[in-house]
Amino acid sequence: MDTESTHSGYSSRSGRSNRHSERGRERHKAGSSKDSSRSEKSVIINPPETSSQDSPVHNGEPLPGEPMPAASDPGEEGQDDNWGETTTAVTGTSELSISQEEVVGLGKGLQDRTRGFRRYLPLAVGVCGGLLVLATPLVFLLLPVIMWPERLQPCGAACEGLFLSLSFKLLMLLTAIWALFLRPARASLPRVCACRAFLTTLTLLLTMSYWLFYGVRILDAQDEDYHGVVQFAVSLVDSQLFVHYLAVVLLELRHLQPCYSVCVIRSTDGETRHYNIGQLSIQNAALTILEFYYKDFPLHNPALLSASKHRAAKHLAGLKVYNVDAPGNTAGAQPANGNQSQAATAGAKRKDTAHNELYYEEADYERRVRKRKARLVVAVEEAFTHVRRMKKEDERASPSDIMDVREAALAIFPSMARALQKYLRTTRRQHCHSMESIQKHLAFCLINNMSPKAFLEAYLAPGPTLQYGPERWMADQWMLVSEASVTSSLKEGSEFTLRCLDFSLAVTVKGIPYIRVTEEYVDPKSHKFVLLLQSETSV
Structure with missing residues (x-):
């Protein structure tokens, strides 16, 4: 009996342990199935587009041997267009289902x-x-x-x-x-x-x-x-x-009388303009703002934004990141006290020297720009002086030896091409001007007898978008994002966004205040005064 009771007790304990182990296995399976379902339902979101220096894309085209970058949706910034392909819908009760890709x-x-x-x-x-x-x-x-x-x-x-x-x-x-x-x-x-x-x-x-x-x-x-x-x-x-x-x-x-003042801010570089417009609907106001944008805003140059991104990436490269939630890393989640103090000291030093690096970097950039600009101005003035000398010689030459203006532009262009190319590369505007457009502008200046300063003005400062080739702005497709209906009229405090492929324009509307002007009468006799002179004067 004792042996039987002992055996029965052991069997009961073993049965309980088996049941507990089975329940543990079921819980583990359920947890793994939940984790797998979570991993299947996860959506991959790509980061925003990087600049031309961070990505292998030059002027919108990939370099040879590099894969094509995924196009970003202007309506959802930073999200992959193929998000429907990376999302899996798990259904256990329905046999008929349609994927997100088919719906899209x-x-x-x-x-x-x-x-x-x-x-x-x-x-x-x-x-x-x-x-x-x-x-x-x-x-x-x-x-x-x-x-x-x-x-x-x-x-x-x-x-x-x-x-x-x-x-x-x-x-x-x-x-x-x-x-x-x-x-x-x-x-x-x-x-x-x-x-x-x-x-x-x-x-x-x-x-x-x-x-x-x-x-x-x-x-x-x-x-x-x-x-x-x-x-x-x-x-x-x-x-x-x-x-x-x-x-x-x-x-x-109806819209000729100004009623609202709109503030337009470009999202990438913060370029801001203010305009007065009349009583318009939101979509007509967006069209008017885009017409002002192509006329007043300088050409969007994403290459100028790469310096700050490069500096931020270099700053983040020196930081250590620890994954506290990683399995088997409970003891080594944080560095030792000595290493921790050294890391804090190094971080403080980097923070103190960050503004110094920015200051010297901007100063060096300005110095290089001034140097390239001086060389370019000298080269252009020498080329135009040579053209004037050629004109005087052509007046005394025979008609068969006279050179055409376009031929003269082609002849003097190599003398200034290298200096101009270096200056445009330094200012990161080399993609805005092609060799053909520069030669046409040079011929136009020579035909109209313009000065070297007039020729250089197109390259020393960025111009509005319409001054460049149609390939810089003809492909822009804008998307109007507004909480209110786009057919409704503008109101005080209205806000909407105009999104493009590379950036967006944030628009805020303010009403022009009612101006009250009053009049105050000034008596003309109040301006008169009497000058009393002493009879005795010093000799």
Whole structure:
């Protein structure tokens, strides 16, 4: 019995231990499955794009032998476009599932198919509305002549005068429509303009109202008074001219008076401009700001931002990073006391010398720029002096030996090319100017007899974006990000962002305050005074 009880107790303990071990294995499996599911559901987010010196990309193209960089989404900065491929959805109960990649693909396909439709729909509606506006008065005049010509009363001198008035009014309306609506589009906006939609609806309602009245009172009754029909057509043209006047007020004159002051800040280098604009919608204000941007802002140069990134990377390279949560690193999570004090001392020294490094680096950069600039100015002045000497020699030479201006530009360009190339490399603007553009600018300066300073002004300071080649700005596709609807009007405190591929423009709106000017009357007699002189003067 004792042995049996002992054996039974051992078996019970072993059974309990087995059950505990099985439960532990199940918990371990559950934990591993959760960890695996977490790792499967994780989303890889790439860091923001680095500068041209940190990445193997030169002027937007990879170097030979380097892989193509992933394009960044302008709507989500720093996130990989292929995030749907790196995300795994785990479903245990549903047999039918659709991946994120398929959903994104369906959305992009639908957007591509409807892009052309959304782009040409306003144009088609405008053309149809314009043809309807111009053709309706003529149809009003032709239908009675075609349908019941024998019953019409003869048209007198007053009716013929109305014909003349109608012809000139239609000609003026056609010219006004061409001047206001048939202009090339400046940009493609995300939404339809609310004022244009309102004017189109008003024009259609006006035309349909006239058609209903014409069908009931003239076509059904077969009115014999042709003079009244002509007056009815003239009244329609007058109404259309007033609608066009309303269009001029809403589309051209309403936003001329400044109402808001907008502050535009470029995200990368902090370049800031302030503009006064009128009462506009958010999307029209964004279009106006972009037009100011290409005219006023200097060309965005990401190479100038690489110095601070390189300095920050060099500072972070000297720091030690410990992973406290790493397994088996509980004892060595922190360095020893001696090493810790040495690391703190080294960090304090690096912090003290950081501003010294920045100061000497900027001073050295300015010194090199001044040196390159002096060499470039001397080389250009010598080249222009040589050109003036050649002009004097050409005046005395035979016509067959006279050199063309472009040939002269090609002849003197090598004497200044090396100095100009070194200066542009030092200022990190060599990608903004090609050899062909420099030669064209040199020939332009020689043709117009400009000075060397006028030639150098295009290279000594960065110019606005439009002054450079179209390849620098034609590919820019902007995305408007706004919490409010883009068709709503600007308000005090409105904020929105214009995102591009490499940077973004943050826009804040402030209302121009109401200015009260008062007048204070100054009596002219208050300016008069009396000068008393002493009779006795010193000799």
